[in-house]
Amino acid sequence: MKSRPVVTGHFTTVHTSFIVDFVFTNNITILTGDSGTGKTASFSFIREYAALNPDILCLNYLDYQKDIREIISQVERKLIVIDNADILLDDDTRKHISLDGKNQYLIIGRNPGNLFATKENLFELVSRKDGEQTVFSIKPYL
Secondary structure (H helix, E strand, C coil), rough: CCCCCCCEEEEEEECCEEEEEEEECCEEEEEEEEEECCHHHHHHHHHHHHCCCCCCCCCEEEHHHCCHHHHHCCCCCEEEEEHHHHHHHHHHHHHHHCCCCCCCEEEEEECCCCCCCCHEEEEEEEEEECCCEEEEEEEECC
């Protein structure tokens, strides 16, 4: 499923020697890939930035006991970033996300099931050195 981003087409933040520089082409971006590639590190840098930006909502394993569907259904015009999505998102929440035209999603996990995802939604993290800094970006997975 391809739809334009409703909040932002580009996100960037700098954290010490790391830069997160993501270009979004879809309203739902699923970031997948092997362990140890920097997905959770990128999430933590985005979460730090979100403390100053009310347009970003971050959820991860610390929110496991919360009703994620209820949380996201109460917000509008947010970039919702979900780490550990495989354990946080039940099928009803996945269906809600796939039909939500009010928010934009960056979902970090390995299971895109029930999100009506196509290859246009699947991305992997890429890192490269730029001098003393490591730059994280995303590229199509397939």
